Amino acid sequence: MNTILVVAEHRRGEVRPVTLELITAAQQLKTAADDRVLLAIMGQEAESLASQLQWAGVDEIIACKTRSAEFEPELAEQAVSALIVSRKPIAVLLPHSVDSLGYATAVAVKGGYGYATDVFKLAYDGGALVATRGGYNQKVNVEVDFPGHACAVMTIRGGAFKPVETAAAPLLTVDDRSDLSARSRPLEFIEQGGGGDIDITTVEFIMSIGRGIGEEANVEDFRELADNIDATLCCSRPIADAGWLPKSRQVGQSGKVVSACKLYVAMGISGSIQHMAGMKHVSTIVAVNTDPGASIFTIAKYGIVADIFEIQDELQAQLA
Amino acid sequence: MSPQRFLSKSESQVPMTAQALVAHVLESGDFYAAVAVHGIADARQRQRLEERLFGSRRDVLMLARWEHTPANVLDALSRLEHMPLARRVVKHRNTGGSTLKHQFSQSDDPALTGLLALHANTPAPLLLQIAMGDHDQVVLKGLARNPSAQPEVLRLLAQRFPRRFDKEIASHTAVPADLLGTLYHRGDKFVRAAVLAHKQVPEAVLLQAAKSTDTLILRALVKHPLLPAALVDALSQHKDNAIRAALATRTDLPVHLSARLALDESDSVRRAVACRADLSPALMQMLAEDHDPWVRQWLGRNAMAGKHVLQKLALDIHEDVRRAVARNPNCPITLLEKLASDHRSWVRAAVAYQPNVTSCLMASLARDSAVDVLSGVAANPHTAPALLKRLVFSEELDVRRGVILNPAAGPDILLPLLQDPYYLHRVMLASGPKLSDQDKWQLRDDPDPRVRFALFQWLAARALRPVADRYFYRRKA
Ligand SMILES: Cc1cc2nc3c(=O)[nH]c(=O)nc-3n(C[C@H](O)[C@H](O)[C@H](O)COP(=O)(O)OP(=O)(O)OC[C@H]3O[C@@H](n4cnc5c(N)ncnc54)[C@H](O)[C@@H]3O)c2cc1C
Numbered sequence: 001m002n003t004i005l006v007v008a009e010h011r012r013g014e015v016r017p018v019t020l021e022l023i024t025a026a027q028q029l030k031t032a033a034d035d036r037v038l039l040a041i042m043g044q045e046a047e048s049l050a051s052q053l054q055w056a057g058v059d060e061i062i063a064c065k066t067r068s069a070e071f072e073p074e075l076a077e078q079a080v081s082a083l084i085v086s087r088k089p090i091a092v093l094l095p096h097s098v099d100s101l102g103y104a105t106a107v108a109v110k111g112g113y114g115y116a117t118d119v120f121k122l123a124y125d126g127g128a129l130v131a132t133r134g135g136y137n138q139k140v141n142v143e144v145d146f147p148g149h150a151c152a153v154m155t156i157r158g159g160a161f162k163p164v165e166t167a168a169a170p171l172l173t174v175d176d177r178s179d180l181s182a183r184s185r186p187l188e189f190i191e192q193g194g195g196g197d198i199d200i201t202t203v204e205f206i207m208s209i210g211r212g213i214g215e216e217a218n219v220e221d222f223r224e225l226a227d228n229i230d231a232t233l234c235c236s237r238p239i240a241d242a243g244w245l246p247k248s249r250q251v252g253q254s255g256k257v258v259s260a261c262k263l264y265v266a267m268g269i270s271g272s273i274q275h276m277a278g279m280k281h282v283s284t285i286v287a288v289n290t291d292p293g294a295s296i297f298t299i300a301k302y303g304i305v306a307d308i309f310e311i312q313d314e315l316q317a318q319l320a
Numbered sequence: 321m322s323p324q325r326f327l328s329k330s331e332s333q334v335p336m337t338a339q340a341l342v343a344h345v346l347e348s349g350d351f352y353a354a355v356a357v358h359g360i361a362d363a364r365q366r367q368r369l370e371e372r373l374f375g376s377r378r379d380v381l382m383l384a385r386w387e388h389t390p391a392n393v394l395d396a397l398s399r400l401e402h403m404p405l406a407r408r409v410v411k412h413r414n415t416g417g418s419t420l421k422h423q424f425s426q427s428d429d430p431a432l433t434g435l436l437a438l439h440a441n442t443p444a445p446l447l448l449q450i451a452m453g454d455h456d457q458v459v460l461k462g463l464a465r466n467p468s469a470q471p472e473v474l475r476l477l478a479q480r481f482p483r484r485f486d487k488e489i490a491s492h493t494a495v496p497a498d499l500l501g502t503l504y505h506r507g508d509k510f511v512r513a514a515v516l517a518h519k520q521v522p523e524a525v526l527l528q529a530a531k532s533t534d535t536l537i538l539r540a541l542v543k544h545p546l547l548p549a550a551l552v553d554a555l556s557q558h559k560d561n562a563i564r565a566a567l568a569t570r571t572d573l574p575v576h577l578s579a580r581l582a583l584d585e586s587d588s589v590r591r592a593v594a595c596r597a598d599l600s601p602a603l604m605q606m607l608a609e610d611h612d613p614w615v616r617q618w619l620g621r622n623a624m625a626g627k628h629v630l631q632k633l634a635l636d637i638h639e640d641v642r643r644a645v646a647r648n649p650n651c652p653i654t655l656l657e658k659l660a661s662d663h664r665s666w667v668r669a670a671v672a673y674q675p676n677v678t679s680c681l682m683a684s685l686a687r688d689s690a691v692d693v694l695s696g697v698a699a700n701p702h703t704a705p706a707l708l709k710r711l712v713f714s715e716e717l718d719v720r721r722g723v724i725l726n727p728a729a730g731p732d733i734l735l736p737l738l739q740d741p742y743y744l745h746r747v748m749l750a751s752g753p754k755l756s757d758q759d760k761w762q763l764r765d766d767p768d769p770r771v772r773f774a775l776f777q778w779l780a781a782r783a784l785r786p787v788a789d790r791y792f793y794r795r796k797a
Contacts, residue, residue: 197666216647220621223640224591224614240718241725243673243699246666246692247718254717254744272387292438292465293413305465306491310517317539317562320588 001034005089007080008041008053009099011071015041015052017202017260018095018156020163025093025156027057027164028122029129038062038087039170042079044069047174056166064175073102074182080107082177089151091122091129096155097259108153114146115153120160133157134281157281158259197248203232204262208251208279210236212268212289212308219244222267225312228319231265234258236275251278258282267308271296334761338362338783342369345776352769355383356776359392360783370396384408388773391416398423410435417443430456437463444470451476457484464488471496482506490514497522504528509536516540535560542566553577561586568592579603587612594618604629613638620644627652639664646670657681665690672696679704691716698722708733717742724748731755743768750774757782 004026008019019039026037036059041049046063053061062083066075080103084092092107094100096118108115121132121141128145131154135142146152200206207226213219219239226233233249240250251258253274258264264282269275271287271294279285280299287300288308297303304311335341338360345353346368354369361369373393374380383389384397384405391414398409398419406423409415410432420442423432436442437450437459450463451473463469464477464485474489478499483506489495490503490511497520504515504525513536515521516529521544529541530548541547542555543566555567556577565588567573568581575598582593582603593599594607594615599622607619608629613636619625620633621644634645634655639662645651646659647670660671660681669692671677672685677700686697686707697703698711699722711723712733717740723729724737724745734754737745743766749755750763751774763775 217621220617220644227614241695241699241721243669243692243696246669247695248692290467291440292462293440316565316588320561320565320586 001032001036002030003036003038003087003089004029005080005083005087005092006037006039006058007076007092007094007100008039008049009071009095009097010041010043010049010052013045013049015049016095016097017163018097018158019053020055020165021158021161022093022095022156023055023057023164024161025122026091028161029091029124031124036060038083038089040064040080040083040175042066042076042177043071047172050172054167054169055164056168057164058168058170060171060173062173062175064177066177066180068182068186070186071099071102072182072184072186073099074184075177075180077103077106077110078180079175079177081111083175084111084113084151092151092153094153094155096157100155104153104155111151111153112149113151113153114144114149116144116146117155118157119144119154120157122154159262159281159283197246198232200232200234200249200251200258201256202260203258204260205229205231206234206251206258206261206263206279206282207231207265207267208234208236208269209239209245209267209308210269210275211238213239213244216242216244218309221309221312221316225315225319228316231263236269236272251275253277266296266300267311269296270294271299332761334757334779338780339365341776341779341783345369346372348764350772350776351379352773353764353776355389355393356773357780358396359390360780366396374400380405381408384412387413388777390414390777391419395419395422406432407435410439413440415439415441417441421446434459434462438466440466440468442466442468444468444473447473448476451480461485461488464492467493470494471499475499478503486511487514490518493519495520501525509534512537513540516544535563538563539566543569556581561588565589565592569595571597575600582607587615590615591618595622597622597624599624601626601629608632613641616641617644621648623649625650630655634659639667643667643670646674651676653678653681660685665692668693669696673700675700675702677702683707686711691718694719695722699725701726701728703728705730705733712736717745721745721748724752729754731759735759738762743771746771747774751778 006022006026009016037057038060039053039058040062041053042064043066046065050061050063064079066079068075094104116131116133118133119131123130129152131144132141133144209222223233234251235245235249237250237252239245240247255278257278261282263284264279266287276299285300286302287296288304288306288311289296290307292305335344342357342361342365345357354372358369383393385408394409394412394415397405406427410420410423420436420439424436424446433450433454436446447463447469454460460477465488471494474492474495477485478489486503486507487510491514500515500518500520501522504512517540523546526544526546529537530551532538539562542563555563558564564581564584568589569592578593578596581589584590590610591614595618604625607615610616616633616636617640620641630645630648630651633641636642642659642662643666646667656671656674656677659667662668668688672693673696682697682703685693688694694716695718698719708723708729711719714720720737720740731754734749738749740746746763746766747770750760750771760775763771766772
């Protein structure tokens with residue numbers, strides 16, 4: 001019997017949707033009928049948050065009570081390490097998120113476990129667990145196995161697995177870890193982003209504009225278009241720097257990674273490394289650029305060598 | 321930040337000549353500085369620089385694909401005998417025409433021709449040669465889209481392969497007017513629409529298109545400045561919303577027609593009307609009540625919108641409408657004052673970017689906590705220098721970048737940012753004209769290679785300027 005441990009993520013009393021994707025990933029790792037998927041949730045309110053985790057495919061929910069209401073990396077590290085020791089999972093699945101990156105490496109290194117980040121595929125090869133992740137700037141897929149490790153800690157890329165949809169009532173156990181202490185304590189929750197603006201990391205359809213837009217008045221044309229097609233309007237850095245769109249709409253290295261996005265329409269964006277860092281993982285990228293040599297075309301599924309204003313005009317005409 | 325060192329007098333002075341600058345780089349052994357000064361080195365210095373730059377295979381490969389590698393270094397790379405780099409060099413957007421020509425003459429790699437056909441710097445005769453001799457459809461399609469392709473290339477392609485690349489050719493800025501006529505006559509409706517959208521379209525073609533009943537053709541035609549007047553009236557009643565919306569953007573639209581279109585049932589038509597500069601106060605009042613928020617938004621941005629209309633829109637329930645008012649170049653200061661305390665930060669940010677905000681209002685916006693608002697204050701050329709001096713020490717890097725982007729921020733304000741922990745800010749200062757070379761010189765040992773590259777690239781460009789120019793520049797700085 002193998003055990004797979006999934007660690008749920010929550011923020012401000014809400015379980016984050018990526019947790020449901022991890023449950024699907026865990027189900028794929030089950031090979032025998034008696035393999036078990038454990039779903040751990042940590043925090044002061046772990047028990048009440050567990051009510052949001054009633055999903056099929058989970059055999060047991062572990063409400064791991066700690067002293068902090070919000071995520072605290074040191075507590076998470078200690079609690080997950082203790083769970084690995086007591087439950088002996090072959091795999092620990094965490095979201096590939098800022099929270100996980102704050103403690104997953106420490107768990108793996110201190111426990112001497114296998115470790116892979118940003119995994120988007122899981123499989124067995126003759127009984128050995130194999131995780132697939134991108135390499136060389138996502139140009140190649142790298143298969144990672146974990147020889148000699150009884151357990152592998154993996155952070156799973158958002159959007160790589162379908163979220164579980166069927167409800168169920170798994171067994172709930174409470175694991176009191178309120179004795180754990182951390183050297184730091186959260187003082188205040190500061191909402192990231194532009195004062196209540198939409199969180200672009202959670203949206204699925206994005207239209208993004210870059211310097212090709214020319215001037216501020218044109219931004220409004222694209223906002224109108226985005227509105228008409230139900231897309232969220234985002235941008236490259238020069239647009240946010242000019243104050244034409246809020247900073248919270250900037251995609252890229254110093255902006256945000258649009259992890260939930262499935263369709264990304266890049267309008268007049270050249271495709272700098274820094275911009276692509278925030279969106280190159282998106283499965284369907286449509287790029288519109290007048291320069292056929294623009295780097296954005298190297299990652300686009302559909303490339304349109306054209307003037308963005310013509311495309312905008314045409315789309316608006318079709319929608320009129 | 322750069323390690324603090326005790327500087328000898330000679331070290332602390334910026335080298336004034338190209339030769340001295342390169343000598344400094346050779347002595348320091350800095351790889352990135354060497355890339356930056358390669359173009360100004362004399363033959364002997366250049367050889368030594370190349371020994372440093374091309375010493376390892378890894379460095380050579382890195383240089384061939386690094387986005388900042390300058391044309392002269394790419395040229396030197398293309399001539400390295402022991403490493404075939406032709407494809408990488410030809411793919412690089414900085415590669416110059418003579419290097420591309422050299423590569424073409426040296427190689428019979430068909431993939432290279434495809435890359436040359438796309439490259440913006442490929443010399444005209446080479447593009448013509450490809451247009452004349454090549455048969456590969458992908459290569460030729462790339463050529464037809466190359467913005468540097470000249471009229472002869474397009475003409476040749478249209479002749480050699482009638483209809484095959486007509487859509488690409490019709491959309492090319494360099495296509496001659498007579499060829500547009502040919503393309504129109506033999507083209508399908510998509511080619512025809514592309515011809516009509518072209519600035520050079522001959523009047524005869526326009527007149528012919530005016531007889532068309534095809535919606536696609538009419539949509540293209542309606543935007544043309546030379547649209548026959550008789551058609552304007554007819555098209556204002558056309559059943560296609562896009563045609564009426566495009567008509568509503570025309571500056572030559574008679575007033576009675578814009579009044580009619582302001583009542584149009586299609587939102588997109590009324591949105592276009594709301595942007596017009598010739599709306600009567602009554603029409604504006606009416607549009608300010610429109611149920612579609614986008615109509616109100618466009619009206620809010622309309623520079624001709626009167627005070628009363630703006631006052632009404634400034635109270636709109638939609639934040640984007642209020643923001644539109646705050647971005648209106650003629651928004652009265654009293655309204656800006658109200659909008660500066662809007663509960664949505666994106667509206668307050670719009671006020672912070674307004675050029676006609678009073679210093680008192682700016683000071684109150686500078687106390688805001690939202691990064692978009694503070695970035696606006698930081699980037700606004702009318703912000704008082706004392707405020708900018710404070711914002712330079714903001715914890716938000718976007719706000720500090722706002723100060724760097726502020727056209728009015730002078731050296732006394734920007735100097736502390738040479739120590740900014742974010743390397744991009746140091747790059748921006750090193751490659752911008754606001755600080756003196758002497759001030760920037762402290763970045764020569766910056767821990768980040770991109771900062772050093774930016775600095776030496778700036779100094780190398782300066783070394784190429786005439787001496788009198790440089791002297792003036794130093795004094796000014
Ligand atoms: C440390 C650091 C962090 C950074 N972080 C980010 C980040 O988080 N996000 C980010 O985006 N950038 C970031 N940048 C900036 C990045 O390097 C680029 O400068 C930026 O992404 C370029 O934005 P762009 O593509 O909009 O503009 P450009 O590179 O200028 O590209 C504009 C494109 O529009 C095309 N174009 C022009 N007119 C038209 C038209 N009418 N129709 C169609 N196409 C047209 C042009 O061909 C061109 O390809 C960062 C840079 C650094 C150094």
